[in-house]
Amino acid sequence: MSQKIIPVIMAGGKGTRLWPLSRSSAPKQFIKVVDDKTLFQETLERVADPALYEAAVVITNQDFRFLVAEQAREVGAALSGILLEPVARNTAAAIAAAAFFLSDRFGEDAVLQLLASDHEIDAGEEYRRSIRIARETALTGKIVTFGITPTEPATGYGYIEGGETLTSGARAVKRFIEKPPLAKAEEMLRDGGFYWNSGIFMCRCDLLLSEMLEFASEVHAAAKGAVEHATLDLDFARLDLDCFGKSPDISIDYAIMEKTEKAAVVPSTFPWSDLGSWDAVWKVGEQDDAGNVVIGNATVINSSNSLVLSRSVHLAVQGLSDVAVIASEDAVYVGRLEDSQEVGKLVKRLAADPSTADLTETHPTSYRPWGGYTSLLSGDRFQVKRLFVLPGKKLSLQRHYHRSEHWVCVRGVAEVTIGDTVTFLRENESLYIPQGEIHRLFNPGKILLEMVEVQTGSYLAEDDIVRVADEFGR
Structure with missing residues (x-):
């Protein structure tokens, strides 16, 4: 059997290009955009074939550690490890740390x-063919990237401009080209031999680290020290802050790929998108006869070539073309699809206003x-939330100094600790937690527990939590 591949999934980004669905605390890789699973x-699931892959390693940050573990559990994906970046240092340091980590393990x-954890890919036979060619090429001593044949x-x-064809079917990399103006992109499409840079790489760990040592020695040293001094926390490996923080903030493209003579590209035709804009989401969505992609609560008439998506209110769109109308629980975005690459500028304006x-x-x-919670309603001295607790999970044993809480069970069975008293709360039953009282919520059942929580008090922010005991080490 051919050597298995260890997938390394980058899942730490906090991009907001799909605002208002994606936020810093809930970036696009962890939200459901088009399908019923997150990206x-x-x-x-693309790297779940045990004949081809070992269990994946995920690189993320402190804020997303439990989200990564829970979403992997939901789809039954085993992981070889979860590496936590203490600070953001771009892709070069992250992949170098992963290479050191994998060298020790495998x-x-x-x-x-x-x-990347946020791309939309059709992982059919063409994808698997490209993976096999990339593996064969990587084993000959190449750092392989995947070049997508442009469709526009x-x-x-x-x-990426391809050079000579190698015996494996890959091509040597002639050069990398930054995001081009339209005229240059049209010229490359006419000339042929140019590919979209997918950001997917494959190589042997020892080759990656030797090239990193030659071309980006500071990154190499920082990643090596970060792994050697990493600490284990539950199922996570925390990379050392002092070491990792010394790495330059640089991408793998700039650090190695544009300098090495060992770069190769696999020309690939599998459908791929980085879903970097609402325009990209519209292109991969299921279009009706008028070219509209309608997702969620929406009614669309006399409109064409538009993306209409709602996660909350019902959207009614009439007489529009080539637009994106996106509704989250608390915000609505409306703009032309052709301008959707500029959403980042709008988000910066919103972020600058308190x-x-x-x-x-x-x-x-x-x-x-x-589990988690959804904020439903807030006002002066009150807040209403929907809590959802996974089977077998419990919140920390805690108290609040500035608020009291009313809990109503709407689904499942709750075990509630208030002081020294433990009570079972069933559907349509409620309890009151006085201000300052120690309490805990636990789901002993086999189905999701849903509660409505009404908070009242002078201060309702999340930092008014004093944890007495917590199984998650917070």
Whole structure:
């Protein structure tokens, strides 16, 4: 059997290009955009074939650690490890740390595949063919990237120019090209031999680290020290802050790929999108006869070539063309599809205004290792939330100094601790937790527990929590 590949999934980004659905605390890899699974979960399923892959390693940050573990559990994906970046240092440091980590686990000659967690890919036979060619090429001593055959003169992607054809069917990399203006993109499409840079890589760990040592020695040293001094926390490995923080903030493209003579590209025709804009979401969505992609609560008439998506209110769209109308629980975005690459500028404007900054940072639904909550309503001295607790999970034993809480069970069975008293709460039953009283919520059942929580008091922010005991080490 051919050598297995260890997938390394990058899942730490906090991009907001799909605002208002994506936020800093809930970026696009962890939200359901088109399908009933998140992009991160779809990535896990693409690398689930045990004949081809070892269990994946995920690189993420502190804020997403439990989200990664829970979403992997939901799709039954085993993981070889979860590496936590203490600070953001771009892709070069992250992949170098992963290479050191995998060398210890699987040997220096292990083949890794670096994947983004937020791409939309059709993992059919063409994808598997490209993976097999990439593995064969990587084993000959190449750092392999995947070049997607362009279907249009896209200006939002970087490009790769292919050189001589190798015996494996891959091509040597002649050069990398930054995101081009439209005229240049059209010229490359006419000339042929140019590919979209997919950001997917494959190589042996020892080759990656030797090239990193030659071309980016500071990154190499920082990643090596970060792994050697990493600490274990539950199922996570925390990379050392002092070491990792010394790495330059640089991408793998700039650090190695544009300098090495060992770069190769696999020309690939499998459908691929980085879903970097609402325009990209519209292109991969299921279009009706008028070219509309309608997702969620929406009615659309006399409109064409538009994306209409709602996660909350019912959207009614009439007489529009070439637009994106996106509704989350607390915000609505309306813009032309052709301008959707510019959403980032709008988000920066919102973030700069204190009255709207929260709309770019926090999502109404927040996830925790035990489940999560959705903010439903807030006002002066009160707040209403929907709590959802996974089977067998419990919140920390805690108290609040500035608020009291009313809990109503709407689904499942809750075990509630208040002081020294333990009570079972069933559907349509409620309890009151006085201000300052120690309490805990636990789901002893086999189905999701849902509660309505009404908070009242002078201060209702999440930092008014004093944890007495917590199984998640917070």
